Amino acid sequence: MIYIWLNAVPILIAAGLGFAFGAVWYQGFATSWRRAAAVEGTPSADPRILIVTFAAEAWLAAILAGALILMPDQAPLWVMTTMTPLIIWGGFVLPTTLVNHRFQGRPWRLTIIDGGHWLGVMVIQAITMQLIGLSAPPGQGYP
Template sequence: MQFGGINYLAVLVAAAAGFGTGMIWYMVFGNAWMKALGKNQEDLKPKPAPFIAAVLCQLVMAFMLAGLIGHLGDAQVTLTNGVLSGALVWGGFVITTMIVNHAFQGASRALTLIDGGHWLAVLIVMGAIIGQFGA
């Protein structure tokens, strides 16, 4: 299942798990998220385009994370290093970008915490799966 050093099964499972993590996250924090966003359910009627974008972006994210974890070397591709890699990517790139964007957009801190927490959970889950399966 590997081609060019990427375990595509791990990428697919990680992407699906990341999407599932988001579903669970926003089921739990959905009301607080809508309040922080200043929207209600009527404003956010489900449309297919955001879900399609989410699935495609989860695949890209899992693929890129697998590439990064794979660069550690075969002996270092572990569950622990996968989780750590996901957390480091989040801390170095994801939450920092979100904080800047949300600051300029005037978004609430609550929105940044909810959305940022979601991406931390997604990257940790993806990293764990990729680390366990092998990049």
């Protein structure tokens, strides 16, 4: 996990941009999301929720950074940069969101809004970290 410390700056910047994207995304879908999530009024802006959210965004960026560092160099860099988050999202995030929402009896609209948010976050984070640059630990390749 040394790669996290080596890439703390790109990871934190990517987390911040993912966090900002989420604020804009949910502002745009505020009414639709509140209806689908059965939330009355405006959700609380409790600082603890925001701290947990940022920490989760940073962890997501850290794991994504590891995947980007380990990606095969046979494919073009930007193809892998955009496909890596799409594969991780489609393989882990979307299925878990689908199952949770189906068991909770939530509308499909909520799954689309929440799933779209996480896909956007991951793509933005991957592109941000590639643009800034990531450092592989000694002995590990990086395109």
